[in-house]
Each structure stands twice: as C-alpha cells, then as structure tokens.
Amino acid sequence: MTIAIIGAGIAGAICASELVRNGHKVIVFDKGRSAGGRMSSKRTENGYIDLGAQYFTARSELFSQQCITWQAHGVIMPWQAKLAVYENAELTASPDNIVRYIGQPSMHKPVQQLLQQTQLVLECCVDRIHFDGKHWRLYRDQQPLGSFSQLVLAIPQQQAALLLANVISQFNVLAAAFAAAALQPCWAVNVALHQPSGNNFDGISVKEDAALTWLARQTAKQGRVTTEQWLLHFSPTFSQQQLDTSAEQMALASLSQLQRILGQQLQGTVTHCHRWRYAQQTSDYPIQGYLHHADMALALCGDWLNGGRVENAWLSGYMLAQQLSV
Ligand code: FAD
Incomplete structure (x- = not known):
C-alpha cells in the first residue's frame, strides 16, 4: 500500500x-x-538561528536510542548551556544535570x-x-x-x-x-547586539512573567551565529494578545525586553520576527x-x-x- x-x-x-x-x-x-x-533554524550569512524548539531532552529508552544514533551520524550534539532563571526581577544561575541536545548544525x-x-x-x-x-x-x-x-x-x-x-x-x-x-501561539524574535553584553548565561528561563518565557544566546550553540545574538520567546498569553501585531511592532518591544532581563542598557538590531500560530501545548490534554x-x-x-x-x-x-x- x-x-x-x-x-x-x-x-x-x-x-x-x-x-x-x-x-x-x-x-x-x-x-x-x-x-x-x-x-526550525534560519540560515544567515553568519550561521543558523533557532526560531522554534531550542533543544530537546530524552527521557524514554526508545528516544534515548534514537539520540545515540543521531549523535553517531553527527546530526545532534549535547548542548552544555549555562542556564539561569529570571524571577522576581532577578537573574540567578540554575545549573542541573539534564542532558539537552541540539541539532547540528541546525535544529x-x-x-x-x-x-x-x-x-x-x-x-x-x-x-x-x-x-x-x-x-x-x-x-x-x-x-x-x-x-x-x-x-x-x-x-x-x-x-x-x-x-x-x-x-x-x-x-x-x-x-x-x-x-x-489547541496549541498556543508564540512570537519568536532574534536580537543581534552591537557590542557583547558581558552576560555569561546561555539560556534563561523566565518565570511567571507576563511577556517572556525563554531567552537563548544563539552564539552559545555550535553551528549558530558567531556574534552575540539573543532569541526571545514570548509567552502564550502575550503572543495571543499580540497575534495580529506587526513584526515591526514586535521588534520595537523586543530590545527593551532583552534589556529588562539582562539588566543593562544595550544597542541591538532585530534580525528575525517569527509568529508561531501553533507552537506548544500548555493545556493538560490527556x-x-x-x-x-x-x-x-x-x-x-x-x-x-x-x-x-x-x-x-x-x-x-x-x-x-x-x-x-x-
Ligand atoms: P511540526 O513540527 O509542527 O510538523 C508539522 C509539519 O506539517 C510542518 O513542517 C508543517 O509545515 C507541515 N504542514 C502543516 N500543514 C500542512 C499542510 N496542509 N500541507 C503540508 N504540510 C503541512 N520542544 C522541545 O522539546 N523543547 C523545546 O525547547 C521546545 N521549544 C519550542 C519553542 C517554540 C517556539 C516552538 C514553536 C516549539 C517548541 N517545542 C519545543 C515544541 C517542538 O518543536 C514540537 O513539539 C515538535 O517539533 C512538534 O513536531 P511535530 O512533528 O508534531 O509537528
């Protein structure tokens, strides 16, 4: 058949x-x-930018076996990220022992x-x-x-x-x-900084925030852009509210959001704005x-x-x- x-x-x-x-x-x-x-990763002249899934984990035996095979083919690698949590207006290191994988050189x-x-x-x-x-x-x-x-x-x-x-x-x-x-929406926005921020974290999980859920320094991933660039994921609620907002307006909001989380003044240019209409499941669907x-x-x-x-x-x-x- x-x-x-x-x-x-x-x-x-x-x-x-x-x-x-x-x-x-x-x-x-x-x-x-x-x-x-x-x-999904976008190719730029300077390397890839991951706009969708940022990494993945393997908890089941079956998928762990798949990851071993992929690693042998050289199409994934572990991402040893320095992780942080942003909560109550504070950025705190949050190391753990979870193995996170990224596609190589793109997701x-x-x-x-x-x-x-x-x-x-x-x-x-x-x-x-x-x-x-x-x-x-x-x-x-x-x-x-x-x-x-x-x-x-x-x-x-x-x-x-x-x-x-x-x-x-x-x-x-x-x-x-x-x-x-129903899958919830997510705006993904990439900001290229004009100067290095000096911030040492690679991935920041944003807790109980009205606007953001996640930021990742794309430079921290092999195969990705080589100058400092941050990918921001906006929260499902915020993304739903801004579903029909133009990419230009999302770009305007993004540099100040990055400044808020990193806690410093920054100069940067938004290079990509992508609206995922159907991004991730947040409900308790059986x-x-x-x-x-x-x-x-x-x-x-x-x-x-x-x-x-x-x-x-x-x-x-x-x-x-x-x-x-x-
Ligand atoms: P999809 O990847 O959506 O594949 C569906 C395919 O169908 C698409 O390629 C689409 O083009 C195609 N398609 C749809 N309609 C049609 C049509 N009519 N005709 C032809 N083609 C069609 N997961 C993690 O594990 N870790 C993360 O960090 C993570 N972060 C995420 C961040 C974002 C912003 C998003 C969007 C997702 C994230 N996810 C993450 C979730 C993860 O990406 C998804 O769970 C997974 O990739 C879904 O795979 P899928 O094959 O089910 O669907």
Missing part, C-alpha cells in the same frame, strides 16, 4: 522512516521549504536524517483531502497529488481540524480530541499517543496527541508506525 503522510516535522519523519523500514511505500508532503516543522538536521530514504515533496501545501470509501485523494490548488490507501496527518491540531472539517463530525472521538488540544481509525484508513500523530515537546512528537510518530505495520 502507498501511504501519504502530510507533515515532515519530527513526528511525520520518524513515522515515515519506520514505515519505509518495514517495507511500505511512503510519500511525505510538507508545505515548508525544508523538512523540520517546528524544529532540522535530525529530521532530514530520518527522511533520507523517503520520497519527500516540499513546498506542497495539501489543501483538500477526500476519502472515497477506499482511497484518500489529496489535492493542492485543485491539482490532484495522488491516491493513497492510508493517510497520516502529522500536523498541528488546528491544521488537521481544517483539513478534516468534513470528516470530523462523523467521528466523536476526533471531535473530542480536536476540541481539547495523552493518547496517536489516533488511528482503521475503517477510514486515517491516522494522526504529533506532539499535541502525546504531551508536547520534540521527544513526545517522535514517540507519537514512532508508535503510530508500529501500529500501521501490524
């Missing part, structure tokens, strides 16, 4: 890789210019590594799907993309809901899943792993079904591939 997977993020990539390993014919479609989804490298043996169609936004009782037909701008005996949606919940708008009402379980698990409707030849995987984060997205895609290979 030929399986169509929509979404070449980490969940779709491991699902595809496992299905191919188990002898299936798979085609992956993604609307992006490269695979990776929210494991999407491990995703690309998984897709090496898979047919991948990029810059292809699937905007209509139709099930005729036996096969799924996929379309982009009215143009058919093919007919498939199994469809996997490895895309954020809100985007899956749009594609399945005609189908959802027939499946209570889908409707319930979609109602509960973990289901994945969804599979054999009678509809339809399955869904992704972080939103498995607790959020890179590791859980990977596990979701991995577990779904084992189920489809039975």
